[in-house]
Structures are given as structure tokens and as C-alpha cells.
Amino acid sequence: MHNQLETLRQFISTSNYIVFFGGAGVSTESGIPDFRSVDGLYSQKYKYPPERIVSRSFFMSNTADYYDFHKARLLHMDAKPNPAHIKLAELEKIGKLKAVITQNIDGLHQSAGSVKVLELHGSVYRNFCMECGLNYEVKFISGSEGVPHCSCGGVIKPDVVLFEEALDDDVMVESIMHIKNADMLIIGGTSLGVYPAAGLLNYYRGSKLVLINKSETPWDERADLVINGSIGEVLNAIVL
Numbered sequence: 001m002h003n004q005l006e007t008l009r010q011f012i013s014t015s016n017y018i019v020f021f022g023g024a025g026v027s028t029e030s031g032i033p034d035f036r037s038v039d040g041l042y043s044q045k046y047k048y049p050p051e052r053i054v055s056r057s058f059f060m061s062n063t064a065d066y067y068d069f070h071k072a073r074l075l076h077m078d079a080k081p082n083p084a085h086i087k088l089a090e091l092e093k094i095g096k097l098k099a100v101i102t103q104n105i106d107g108l109h110q111s112a113g114s115v116k117v118l119e120l121h122g123s124v125y126r127n128f129c130m131e132c133g134l135n136y137e138v139k140f141i142s143g144s145e146g147v148p149h150c151s152c153g154g155v156i157k158p159d160v161v162l163f164e165e166a167l168d169d170d171v172m173v174e175s176i177m178h179i180k181n182a183d184m185l186i187i188g189g190t191s192l193g194v195y196p197a198a199g200l201l202n203y204y205r206g207s208k209l210v211l212i213n214k215s216e217t218p219w220d221e222r223a224d225l226v227i228n229g230s231i232g233e234v235l236n237a238i239v240l
């Protein structure tokens with residue numbers, strides 16, 4: 001681990017366009033479970049399989065059940081950024097890191113102070129009426145009984161990308177631009193099994209691809225440095 005941390009430090013000190021690409025593992029140290037670990041959301045038992053609940057067709061047909069899950073399992077409004085979020089925000093502040101690209105919907109990078117955050121799968125902090133488009137704050141959702149409705153009567157939908165839904169074009173285009181420009185790409189806390197998000201990594205052309213993850217990923221072979229560990233601890237060990 002010592003040598004790996006040293007290499008990570010060297011990579012960072014010789015880079016000026018770092019991009020971070022992350023997933024649910026970045027927030028586990030903030031108390032938010034990931035999806036595919038043994039204690040992740042997809043291993044837990046619910047009335048319906050969680051992978052089905054977080055799909056467009058389920059939202060449309062079983063809206064009340066979707067919201068039971070959403071409010072109980074996807075809203076973590078008391079969670080606080082952990083050392084991984086904080087170090088990434090610091091790297092941006094000193095001008096080394098240009099973008100965080102995240103699959104997370106929890107807003108913790110912004111809470112830590114990151115400014116350029118590209119949310120591939122949306123955010124629970126944005127919600128809109130499916131009829132008239134009016135926006136609603138997350139507190140309106142958490143405080144609602146059952147399915148939240150707009151003043152016009154329409155159903156409110158969280159601005160999160162469910163399975164069967166497309167990712168936002170602008171977010172994709174900007175993410176590709178940053179990954180193409182990056183001289184260092186740090187990937188962390190993601191199983192890299194969900195597309196099209198994971199496919200974005202193919203745009204990286206540099207020679208400092210770092211993977212920080214607790215378990216193996218399909219990209220380990222292609223990485224210039226793999227650190228199997230907790231991302232909060234690893235990033236916290238970097239002194240800027």
C-alpha cells in the first residue's frame with residue numbers, strides 16, 4: 001500500500017487535468033449503502049427486487065411502492081461528505097481537478113464543496129412535476145405522504161435516471177470532453193458494470209489511470225495503478 005500511495009502522490013503532483021469518475025462506493029463511508037456489495041441495496045429483501053423498483057416501468061405502474069423505496073432507501077438527507085468527497089473538492093480548489101463525474105444521486109460532492117460535478121444518474125435533490133414541469137425541493141418529497149403530487153395534480157418525479165431511461169445528453173457530452181482532456185483519471189467506488197456510464201472510460205487517452213476500489217473491477221487490467229482499499233482512507237492519505 002505504501003508504494004501505491006507514493007505512486008498516487010507522484011501521479012497527482014505531475015497532473016494538471018485530473019478527472020474523477022465515481023460511484024456508490026464513494027458514499028459508503030458516509031453511511032449510504034452501495035448497490036452490489038454483500039451489504040448493498042440489491043442484496044436486501046424488499047417486496048419487489050430493488051433492481052426492478054428503480055426502473056421507469058416500475059415507477060409508472062407502482063408509483064406508491066417506488067416512493068416507499070425512494071424515501072426509505074435513496075434519500076439520505078442527513079449524510080455528510082466523507083474524506084473522499086472532501087479531498088476531491090480540495091483538489092479542484094487548487095486547480096488540479098477539473099471535474100467529478102458521478103453515478104451517485106446523493107449530492108455529497110457538492111456538499112463537500114465540489115463545483116464541477118457531472119451527475120450521470122441525476123440527483124434526488126431535483127424533482128419535477130411530470131405534467132407541468134414545476135420543480136420541487138427534496139423536502140417536499142420527504143415530507144409528503146405516499147406519492148407526492150404537484151399543485152396542478154400531476155405526479156412529481158425525482159430527477160434520477162431510472163433503468164430504461166436515457167442519460168442526459170449534455171451531461172454525457174461534457175463528461176466525454178473532460179475525460180478526453182484528462183491527463184489523469186481516478187476511478188473509485190464503482191463496480192463499473194453499468195452502461196452507458198462505464199463506457200465513458202473508453203474516452204480516456206492518458207497514461208495515469210488509477211482505480212481505487214474495495215473489490216476487483218473489469219477495468220483493473222487496463223489501469224496504471226490499482227489500489228484495493230477504502231477510497232476515503234486512500235484519498236485522505238494524500239497531502240496536498
Ligand code: OAD
Nearest residue numbers: 023024025028034035036103189190191213214215230231
Ligand atoms: P456498485 O454498488 O455497483 O459498486 C460499488 C463499488 O464500490 C463496489 O465495487 C464496492 O466494492 C466498492 N466500494 C464500496 N465501498 C467502498 C469504499 N469505501 N471504498 C472503495 N470502494 C468501495 O455501485 P455503482 O458502481 O455506483 O444506477 O453502481 C452503478 C449504478 O448501478 C448506480 O448508479 C445505480 C445502480 O443501479 C441507477 O440506479 C441507474
